[in-house]
Amino acid sequence: MEWTPALPALASKGGASCAALCLHCGNPVPGSRSDSYCCAGCMAVHRLLSEAGLEGYYGLRPTRISPLLDYFERRASLAWLEGHSGAAAGSVDLAVEGIQCAACVWAIEKLARRDGLVRLGVNSALGQLSLRFDPERFDLRRYLALLADFGYRVRPLDGGPLRSDPSRGLMLRLGVCTAITLNTMSFSLPFYLGLSEQGGDLQRWLRGLSLVLTTGAVIYGGSYFFGRAWRSLRHGIAHFDIPVALGLLAAYSGSLWAFAQGRADALYLDSVNVFLTFMLLGRFLQERTLLSNRRRLLSAEAFSHATVTVLGPRGGRTGDGAPLPASPRWGEEQAASPRWGEEQAAGLRGAEALAIGPQQAEELDSSPLELPWTRVDTGARMLLQPGSLCPVEARLDGGDALEFDLASLTGERQPVAIAGGGTVRAGARLISSRPARLTALAGFNASSLAALLPQERGQEDLPVLWRWSVKVYVFFVLIAAFAGLVWWWPQDSGRAVQVFISVLVVTCPCGLGIAVPLARTLADQRLARSGVSLRQPGVLDRALTVRQVWLDKTGTLTLADLELTDGGALDRLDEAARRALMGAAGASRHPVSRALYHELAARGTPYPEEGIAQELPGEGVRYQDRSGDWFLGRSMDPSGDAWAELRHEGRPVASFGLQERLLMDAPASVARLRAMGLGLGLLSGDQPARVADMARRLGLISAEAHASCTPQDKAEAVARQPSLMLGDGLNDSLALSGATVSGSPAWEISALADQSDLSFASGSLTWLPELFATARGLHRALWGNLIFAWSYNLLLVALALRGSFSPLLCAVTMPTSSLIVSAATSRLLKR
Amino acid sequence: MNVLILLIFISVFLAALAVTLFVYSVRNEDLDHALQLSLKPLEDEQ
Numbered sequence: 001m002e003w004t005p006a007l008p009a010l011a012s013k014g015g016a017s018c019a020a021l022c023l024h025c026g027n028p029v030p031g032s033r034s035d036s037y038c039c040a041g042c043m044a045v046h047r048l049l050s051e052a053g054l055e056g057y058y059g060l061r062p063t064r065i066s067p068l069l070d071y072f073e074r075r076a077s078l079a080w081l082e083g084h085s086g087a088a089a090g091s092v093d094l095a096v097e098g099i100q101c102a103a104c105v106w107a108i109e110k111l112a113r114r115d116g117l118v119r120l121g122v123n124s125a126l127g128q129l130s131l132r133f134d135p136e137r138f139d140l141r142r143y144l145a146l147l148a149d150f151g152y153r154v155r156p157l158d159g160g161p162l163r164s165d166p167s168r169g170l171m172l173r174l175g176v177c178t179a180i181t182l183n184t185m186s187f188s189l190p191f192y193l194g195l196s197e198q199g200g201d202l203q204r205w206l207r208g209l210s211l212v213l214t215t216g217a218v219i220y221g222g223s224y225f226f227g228r229a230w231r232s233l234r235h236g237i238a239h240f241d242i243p244v245a246l247g248l249l250a251a252y253s254g255s256l257w258a259f260a261q262g263r264a265d266a267l268y269l270d271s272v273n274v275f276l277t278f279m280l281l282g283r284f285l286q287e288r289t290l291l292s293n294r295r296r297l298l299s300a301e302a303f304s305h306a307t308v309t310v311l312g313p314r315g316g317r318t319g320d321g322a323p324l325p326a327s328p329r330w331g332e333e334q335a336a337s338p339r340w341g342e343e344q345a346a347g348l349r350g351a352e353a354l355a356i357g358p359q360q361a362e363e364l365d366s367s368p369l370e371l372p373w374t375r376v377d378t379g380a381r382m383l384l385q386p387g388s389l390c391p392v393e394a395r396l397d398g399g400d401a402l403e404f405d406l407a408s409l410t411g412e413r414q415p416v417a418i419a420g421g422g423t424v425r426a427g428a429r430l431i432s433s434r435p436a437r438l439t440a441l442a443g444f445n446a447s448s449l450a451a452l453l454p455q456e457r458g459q460e461d462l463p464v465l466w467r468w469s470v471k472v473y474v475f476f477v478l479i480a481a482f483a484g485l486v487w488w489w490p491q492d493s494g495r496a497v498q499v500f501i502s503v504l505v506v507t508c509p510c511g512l513g514i515a516v517p518l519a520r521t522l523a524d525q526r527l528a529r530s531g532v533s534l535r536q537p538g539v540l541d542r543a544l545t546v547r548q549v550w551l552d553k554t555g556t557l558t559l560a561d562l563e564l565t566d567g568g569a570l571d572r573l574d575e576a577a578r579r580a581l582m583g584a585a586g587a588s589r590h591p592v593s594r595a596l597y598h599e600l601a602a603r604g605t606p607y608p609e610e611g612i613a614q615e616l617p618g619e620g621v622r623y624q625d626r627s628g629d630w631f632l633g634r635s636m637d638p639s640g641d642a643w644a645e646l647r648h649e650g651r652p653v654a655s656f657g658l659q660e661r662l663l664m665d666a667p668a669s670v671a672r673l674r675a676m677g678l679g680l681g682l683l684s685g686d687q688p689a690r691v692a693d694m695a696r697r698l699g700l701i702s703a704e705a706h707a708s709c710t711p712q713d714k715a716e717a718v719a720r721q722p723s724l725m726l727g728d729g730l731n732d733s734l735a736l737s738g739a740t741v742s743g744s745p746a747w748e749i750s751a752l753a754d755q756s757d758l759s760f761a762s763g764s765l766t767w768l769p770e771l772f773a774t775a776r777g778l779h780r781a782l783w784g785n786l787i788f789a790w791s792y793n794l795l796l797v798a799l800a801l802r803g804s805f806s807p808l809l810c811a812v813t814m815p816t817s818s819l820i821v822s823a824a825t826s827r828l829l830k831r
Numbered sequence: 832m833n834v835l836i837l838l839i840f841i842s843v844f845l846a847a848l849a850v851t852l853f854v855y856s857v858r859n860e861d862l863d864h865a866l867q868l869s870l871k872p873l874e875d876e877q
Binding site: 060101102105109121124168182187201205 | 833835836839842843846849850853854857860862863864865866867869870873
């Protein structure tokens with residue numbers, strides 16, 4: 001019997017307590033929406049899940065997941081499937097983006113099992129999907145198109161899945177050493193409770209077993225530190241592993257000597273194990289954090305789209321003289337549609353499907369190539385896909401006019417119609433539904449776009465605090481231990497060795513070894529929960545120096561899509577008008593058309609196949625079907641308001657008001673940032689009236705709002721003091737590269753996002769004060785731990801040098817101190 | 832006293848068994864597929 005959990009979201013649709021929460025993601029529904037969803041993306045996926053019989057998803061997901069605000073922007077091409085050897089052989093490894101919880105894994109598995117997949121592995125920790133199947137029986141293209149419909153973006157993993165996981169070896173060492181530690185502690189307990197050291201089988205067996213187990217732990221677990229310490233010494237670097245290895249070696253060899261001598265006062269076997277286990281735990285946490293960051297960077301790299309299609313004769317050469325690679329095909333994924341809902345899928349894909357027409361097929365025959373922007377040269381013939389950026393100044397070929405949006409350059413939505421033969425600026429985004437044929441007027445290096453792209457930051461070392469602590473710590477430990485040895489040697493050589501060992505044991509950096517990696521792991525997790533991914537090292541340390549926060553307006557403080565002021569206007573349309581509106585809106589990438597199209601697609605309106613759409617750049621879209629002539633007129637006025645009117649045979653049928661949607665939590669987040677003592681400001685290329693209105697809604701004063709800024713203006717403002725800059729357009733890139741900390745939305749698929757210090761999930765700004773709170777919490781935790789560790793060590797070193805230190809005291813203080821610093825760190829960084 | 836020594840060896844044996852199972856689990860990458868494994872009880876009965 002199939003387990004089918006209830007669908008609480010649907011069941012409670014009319015419940016008062018859940019009325020304000022999105023049925024799909026559980027986030028609050030903005031007051032401006034008339035339905036029960038926070039965005040069109042959530043509405044679309046909720047409907048698809050219900051229609052596919054996968055309501056069980058809602059029984060497994062957490063109370064709240066990330067909203068699908070960028071759902072319509074994140075569909076990736078499946079062009080790579082063409083000629084993919086793994087797809088033909090029935091073995092594919094993929095990077096998958098969008099897995100949030102067990103419910104996602106459940107849905108991905110369910111969809112695969114329905115189509116008869118042989119074996120599926122979902123590595124949610126690394127965001128990887130392994131598919132093993134019979135190519136004759138399993139339609140891979142359809143399955144991946146289905147995943148895209150449900151909001152998961154996949155790309156092939158070049159070079160196979162990420163298997164070089166250094167934390168796996170550490171995990172094995174940690175597991176083995178933990179087991180040994182627990183046993184040796186148990187074996188030591190009878191002695192601390194009074195078991196005689198004077199003989200007997202039990203005493204000999206307990207001591208003997210402890211020594212054997214500890215030897216195994218030191219060889220297996222300790223070899224990790226010995227090898228790294230040895231490499232540090234060979235390179236003359238004072239690394240943290242040196243005192244760790246030295247302490248381990250001294251404590252173990254001293255205990256071996258004490259065992260041979262029968263001296264229980266210098267037997268530290270249980271302490272050796274506790275120390276080794278804690279050190280491995282700290283190192284394991286550190287490696288997992290690094291691996292997690294690496295996975296995010298690899299994933300971002302896999303989904304980067306800074307390429308353009310260049311047309312050329314078969315066997316030709318690129319602008320830089322390199323031979324043309326094999327021709328990839330793209331766009332065929334639109335032909336695939338799921339079994340359970342072809343109409344629905346078509347409804348979601350309408351405008352994208354229009355991009356593949358006879359004209360494009362003709363172009364495909366002339367060997368199109370996907371090339372990086374940097375390889376475009378003067379005279380290159382390009383085929384620009386709808387929605388893509390033009391990487392260089394170019395001439396629009398052909399006689400038809402097409403519409404481009406300059407938002408990436410100016411920061412405001414600014415659709416302009418360009419006639420055939422006209423010049424298209426570098427960075428302009430094609431918003432007409434047809435592909436544009438262009439001839440490059442300049443190479444990429446001479447393009448204004450190249451000057452705007454940020455330069456790569458150099459890799460930074462560990463924080464100054466950490467480097468300083470390690471160096472001082474190494475010298476302190478060595479000086480204290482040898483001082484004790486030299487002091488006691490003339491009086492009692494045996495006592496001198498015992499003091500030497502006890503100093504090294506007591507100064508073992510247990511607290512620091514665990515607390516620092518733990519603090520960084522918790523900080524990383526806290527930010528990840530807020531929707532932030534750190535892409536560069538040292539971001540949290542640099543955030544501490546930030547005094548000013550600069551925000552771009554469009555795309556950063558507002559959502560990508562315009563929002564209907566009256567969502568009910570669509571619901572009031574009759575079936576014929578709704579289909580016609582779908583056909584007309586789907587034929588254009590104008591911001592007004594896209595907003596209408598997404599809302600209709602999310603409501604399940606099928607894309608009409610029989611009509612004919614004709615875009616009239618600068619005016620609207622004419623649409624003809626069996627019911628007559630329709631016209632969708634659309635406009636955006638300087639105040640930022642937009643409208644659209646649908647006419648049938650010249651008579652108005654409906655009108656739609658649209659507006660930019662400010663992130664719901666933006667004013668509260670801005671207030672929280674101000675309370676933290678940070679300066680705030682808007683830097684926008686938009687018109688003064690719109691920027692002033694946005695500043696008012698955010699709670700900023702007029703002096704903090706800067707309108708009509710050029711990229712250079714923004715860069716100069718950011719350079720005046722240590723600043724954090726958030727932006728999403730190419731006009732922000734200079735400022736981003738000059739900022740102390742820079743951030744871009746995660747959905748921004750360009751070289752811009754690749755270079756930012758951090759990426760954030762769109763739809764919320766609560767992560768921004770959270771970033772500063774986390775940076776400050778981490779700073780407090782690190783300093784607190786350092787002060788505690790120094791105080792603790794100075795006190796116990798004094799005891800050890802006096803000769804008053806005992807294995808029992810060590811067995812108690814070592815784990816206690818580690819637990820104290822770990823608990824303090826957790827308290828500071830966990831909410 | 833002999834019983835105590837016997838118990839010690841039993842405890843060491845159990846610890847060794849636990850370590851063996853742990854190593855087996857890590858080598859099978861169970862932790863990487865933890866979410867998928869957690870859904871096993873919900874799979875359809877074949």
